[in-house]
Amino acid sequence: MKIPNNSSTITGFILLGFPGSRERQVLLFVLFSVVYLLTLVGNGTIICAVRWDQRLHTPMYILLANFSFLEICYVTSTVPNMLANLLSDTKVISFSGCFLQFYFFFSLGSTECFFLAIMAFDRHLAICRPLHYPTLMTGHLCTNLIVSCWVLGFLWFLIPIIDISQMSFCGSRIIDHFLCDPGPLLALTCSRALVIELTSSTLSSLVLFIPFLFIMVSYALVLRAVLRVPSAAGRRKAFSTCGSHLAVVSLFYGSVMVMYVSPTSEHKAGMQKIVTLFYSVVTPLINPIIYSLRNKDMKHAVKKLLGT
Secondary structure, X not given: OOOOOOHHHOOEEEEOOOOOOHHHHHHHHHHHHHHHHHHHHHHHHHHHHHHHOHHHOOHHHHHHHHHHHXXXXXXXXXXXXXXXXXXXXXXXXXXXXXXXXXXXXXXXXHHHHHHHHHHHHHHHHHHHOOOOHHHHXXXXXHHHHHHHHHHHHHHHOHHHHHHHHOOOEOXXXXXXXXXXXXXXXXXXXXXXXXXXXXXXXXXXXXXXXXXXXXXXXXXXXXXXXXXXXXXXXXXXXXXXXXXXXXXXXXXXXXXXXXXXXXHHHHOOHHHHHHHHXXXXXXXXXXXXXXXXXXXXXXXXXXXXXXXX
């Protein structure tokens, strides 16, 4: 990798990504390309299955299709640029490109937190209020919830990102990451901005923990309702409708909280990259597999879509 000696010649930031030999870079390029394509195919299949199977035109599957579209957007906010950097000699990303990636990555991540919360709310209504579910979770409410997630997600980090983009950056402008993350960016500013750091940290905590607490409360109520079901078969059926969503929540929140809650994550760039890679690249790949394998209706729709 060629790094200019004079930082004034750099027109943006340098994303180190995954440094190593040329052979290693090519190998990672092939690996991440395959993962990216499989993610697009997997989530795209769920969207098409929900779109073309009339039996899946229910709030649960409409939310799932929107979630799959969100996953496609989420992985696309980082992987194409990461792939380009793996084959690049300079690994430079422009200022505008860096902050656009920063904005979309964190906005889509925030939107995912909100989506996981409303999907838990949907399962809570379906299990705890089964007789009233059709009148409570109407198409109109479902649409409003989806739109609210997108709007709130894209407004959540807007002000801190604008503030950080207006700051002056000094030094080498080297970011030891594969994406533009606020921590490394703030470390490169010419002067510390405690207010912006505090605001960014507070918003990150709120967008993680408020939906997470909502999910936990929803599933606590679901668990209470399921335990009241007299038959074992009924309990298994109720749990099966929540199993996929709980698995996805565990994967996403488990990795994100290791990243943002673990005190050692601030000091180890390698661990930061691995954890970020897991929740931003690996999880969107695994999610369609979880939903399609654990759901009979989805498996049937996918088989019908593929003509098998």
